[in-house]
Amino acid sequence: MATRLFEGRDHAAVYQRYRFSPQENLQRVIVSYLEKKKVNSFHLAVDVGCGTGQSSHLLAKHFEKVVGTDISKAQIEEAKQATHPPNVSYLVCPAEELPFEDRSVDLLTAFTAAHWFDIPRFMNEVDRLLKPSGCVALSTSTLDMRLHYKDRSEKLTGIIKEIKDQIFTYAHEKVKRVANDYKEIFDSLPLQDKERITDILDHVPMSVADLMGYIQSFSPYQIFLKAQPDAAKSLVQNAEQRILETMGVSSRDTQLELVTRQVCVLGYKSS
Numbered sequence: 720m721a722t723r724l725f726e727g728r729d730h731a732a733v734y735q736r737y738r739f740s741p742q743e744n745l746q747r748v749i750v751s752y753l754e755k756k757k758v759n760s761f762h763l764a765v766d767v768g769c770g771t772g773q774s775s776h777l778l779a780k781h782f783e784k785v786v787g788t789d790i791s792k793a794q795i796e797e798a799k800q801a802t803h804p805p806n807v808s809y810l811v812c813p814a815e816e817l818p819f820e821d822r823s824v825d826l827l828t829a830f831t832a833a834h835w836f837d838i839p840r841f842m843n844e845v846d847r848l849l850k851p852s853g854c855v856a857l858s859t860s861t862l863d864m865r866l867h868y869k870d871r872s873e874k875l876t877g878i879i880k881e882i883k884d885q886i887f888t889y890a891h892e893k894v895k896r897v898a899n900d901y902k903e904i905f906d907s908l909p910l911q912d913k914e915r916i917t918d919i920l921d922h923v924p925m926s927v928a929d930l931m932g933y934i935q936s937f938s939p940y941q942i943f944l945k946a947q948p949d950a951a952k953s954l955v956q957n958a959e960q961r962i963l964e965t966m967g968v969s970s971r972d973t974q975l976e977l978v979t980r981q982v983c984v985l986g987y988k989s990s
């Protein structure tokens with residue numbers, strides 16, 4: 720059965736505001752893979768579990784047409800309302816029943832989404848939809864996060880780890896697939912030609928306010944918020960206070976850098 724943790728309109732709004740697009744190094748890994756495989760058809764890319772569309776936008780400059788799909792109506796409504804390139808469109812549908820013809824897709828992606836899917840049914844769709852010489856890229860942000868700010872990086876990283884560990888006690892069991900660096904997803908991909916890259920580090924500059932918003936976009940935080948609203952809100956407030964004190968600043972607009980580790984499973988359909 721589908722896991723429906725991204726249905727709330729408030730969650731979708733937090734998502735649209737604070738989730739960032741796949742960053743430079745992850746993008747480079749995917750583009751280099753297409754080059755390595757000498758992909759020369761760029762008609763259709765499908766971005767499955769696209770959320771509010773940040774990832775779908777990035778594909779727009781490489782493909783004639785990009786379709787972002789998601790099971791959550793609230794996420795797709797946010798995606799449609801946000802400014803997006805003219806060749807990107809959105810559809811509400813499950814990853815396990817994608818409304819595209821057999822062998823019609825040049826690149827199928829899922830960014831921080833595949834762990835939520837019914838893996839065997841989704842993999843059947845990957846196999847059915849990819850054109851010969853088509854590729855798939857299934858990536859995720861891992862639970863490894865570091866914070867960089869002047870000489871306070873170690874202490875800040877310790878704080879964010881502590882907060883994250885508390886929040887992730889509320890994680891759905893499918894998040895184990897992320898903790899295992901998508902090993903299960905890699906093993907289930909029904910293609911001979913495949914690889915898994917686990918050490919993609921991306922550096923994301925952001926303000927303390929954005930960092931707090933990013934944390935609140937995590938599904939375990941949303942579960943915590945529903946179960947214990949006061950405790951969840953005070954966890955975030957205390958975390959922000961500790962981060963500001965450690966940085967020795969008072970403004971939430973102060974910039975720091977988040978370093979995230981991404982994992983990407985790549986596959987090529989030879990025939």
Ligand SMILES: C[S@@+](CC[C@H](N)C(=O)[O-])C[C@H]1O[C@@H](n2cnc3c(N)ncnc32)[C@H](O)[C@@H]1O
Pocket residue numbers: 721722725726738739767768769770771772773774788789790791794812813814815829830831832835836837
């Ligand atoms: C963590 S968000 C990632 C969104 C976006 N790709 C990004 O990188 O910001 C995961 C998304 O997967 C969607 N999702 C979960 N299960 C799904 C399913 N079975 N079919 C389609 N989408 C699904 C959720 O609704 C949510 O929008």
